[in-house]
Amino acid sequence: MAILNPILTPRRYLTVVLVTVISLHYFLSTSSTEYGHLTSFGTLKEQMHLTSVTTNTSTIALAEPYNHSTALQPVHNNNDTHFSHGRRANATFVFLCRNSDLNGVVSSIVSMEDRFNRAYSYPWVFLNDEEFTEEFKQRVRVLTDAPMSFGVIPREHWVQPDWIDENRARQGRMKLMNQRVIYGGSIPYRNMCRFNSGFFFQHELLQPYRYYWRVEPNVKFFCGLDYDPFLYMEEHDKVYSFTISLLEHQPTVPTLWDSVKEFISEYPYFIEPENAMNFISDDGGEKYNLCHWWSNFEIADMDFWRGEAYTKFFEFLEAKGGFYYERWGDAPVHSIAAALFARKDQIHFFRDIGYRHEDFQHCPSGIQWSAGRCACDPKDTFDYSQASCLPRFEGLFQ
Numbered sequence: 001m002a003i004l005n006p007i008l009t010p011r012r013y014l015t016v017v018l019v020t021v022i023s024l025h026y027f028l029s030t031s032s033t034e035y036g037h038l039t040s041f042g043t044l045k046e047q048m049h050l051t052s053v054t055t056n057t058s059t060i061a062l063a064e065p066y067n068h069s070t071a072l073q074p075v076h077n078n079n080d081t082h083f084s085h086g087r088r089a090n091a092t093f094v095f096l097c098r099n100s101d102l103n104g105v106v107s108s109i110v111s112m113e114d115r116f117n118r119a120y121s122y123p124w125v126f127l128n129d130e131e132f133t134e135e136f137k138q139r140v141r142v143l144t145d146a147p148m149s150f151g152v153i154p155r156e157h158w159v160q161p162d163w164i165d166e167n168r169a170r171q172g173r174m175k176l177m178n179q180r181v182i183y184g185g186s187i188p189y190r191n192m193c194r195f196n197s198g199f200f201f202q203h204e205l206l207q208p209y210r211y212y213w214r215v216e217p218n219v220k221f222f223c224g225l226d227y228d229p230f231l232y233m234e235e236h237d238k239v240y241s242f243t244i245s246l247l248e249h250q251p252t253v254p255t256l257w258d259s260v261k262e263f264i265s266e267y268p269y270f271i272e273p274e275n276a277m278n279f280i281s282d283d284g285g286e287k288y289n290l291c292h293w294w295s296n297f298e299i300a301d302m303d304f305w306r307g308e309a310y311t312k313f314f315e316f317l318e319a320k321g322g323f324y325y326e327r328w329g330d331a332p333v334h335s336i337a338a339a340l341f342a343r344k345d346q347i348h349f350f351r352d353i354g355y356r357h358e359d360f361q362h363c364p365s366g367i368q369w370s371a372g373r374c375a376c377d378p379k380d381t382f383d384y385s386q387a388s389c390l391p392r393f394e395g396l397f398q
């Protein structure tokens, strides 16, 4: 999906590491809310060895330090006993994939289960534009006792609508193919972007849930987590989060910003006064700077997408036909909406979640890297490479 090259000079990296370590030290020693139970470096060191509970059948790493006075509640799945902390968020993983993605799906689930979910057993929801095969279900079910459900996407949420002028859409595809834009000629890719923009959170299998963590085939989660990011979202009133931010290919969104500006003037009351406009525009909203959060990783609040502002916004964009006449991605669409309809402090950078989706990765550094026992090279991180929009995000809070 990406064709940009991360550029990170060693000197720049050193500065980044130093600044991160120093500011983290300051942060950890002053904040008691962000890290909950962590109050000083001393306790953090103790936490670095994940506590584990040994049962007769298995040893299970706990995601939080073991508190002997807190009763662990056994969760029964397939009659296997697992331990999980009592309080969980109203949340699920969402995995849009095809039967042919099976090996990549398996590898992503293993990564997520090993590094986070085995201590939580959050459910998995798999969505496909056709029925999952029995082989697919068997091979993913064997990986975990977490509940799993498999759904088919309603046709009208997936295929190119009839009212789209196919001649115009074909011309749009040809144009992007000639410009050698990635997925420029692909209709399925456009279906997927539109589905992820406006429909996944309407799927019946997702109705019971509020927060979701989007997972894709062949992604990697590098670090162990000693807390629950879903609960973090809930407790800190966050609506959207990311690990990587970057620039969109301009030819895929030539008229997107014009539509956004039209929407803003038609529905000014949906714009949050404490918005993150400066993340997506360098001139106060005149032009789109192409920055977006890379949406193949998302932990976010579906009630935000289900709300009035986003519903109207998606309908407005859908009516323009840009998902098919151009190649509007769900990443810029989600990012622009989150930046405009949420408060900037409701958007969160999960700096401590190491994540890779080809061709980029985010790897934490310093104490977060060691505390998370991260299986990635901290020098290999997109954060401050040339095409990264992270400095713009950080600039919002300076």
Ligand SMILES: *[C@@H]1O[C@H](CO)[C@@H](O)[C@H](O)[C@H]1NC(C)=O
Pocket: 055, 056
């Ligand atoms: C382990 O299993 C044995 C035999 O079934 C039982 O006597 C013992 O209490 C079990 N230990 C724990 C920690 O459950």
Ligand SMILES: *[C@@H]1O[C@H](CO)[C@@H](O)[C@H](O)[C@H]1NC(C)=O
Pocket: 037, 067, 068, 069, 070
């Ligand atoms: C452990 O749990 C008890 C009871 O819920 C609580 O009072 C105590 O603060 C907890 N200790 C830590 C270190 O979280």
Ligand SMILES: *[C@@H]1O[C@H](CO)[C@@H](O)[C@H](O)[C@H]1NC(C)=O
Pocket: 078, 079
């Ligand atoms: C699993 O547990 C349920 C509820 O305790 C029980 O009814 C069922 O027979 C068990 N199944 C197996 C295979 O042990």
Ligand SMILES: *[C@@H]1O[C@H](CO)[C@@H](O)[C@H](O)[C@H]1NC(C)=O
Pocket: 090, 207, 208, 209, 210, 303
């Ligand atoms: C979880 O969130 C969804 C969406 O907001 C809601 O409909 C559902 O009632 C919630 N479930 C629980 C147990 O709170």
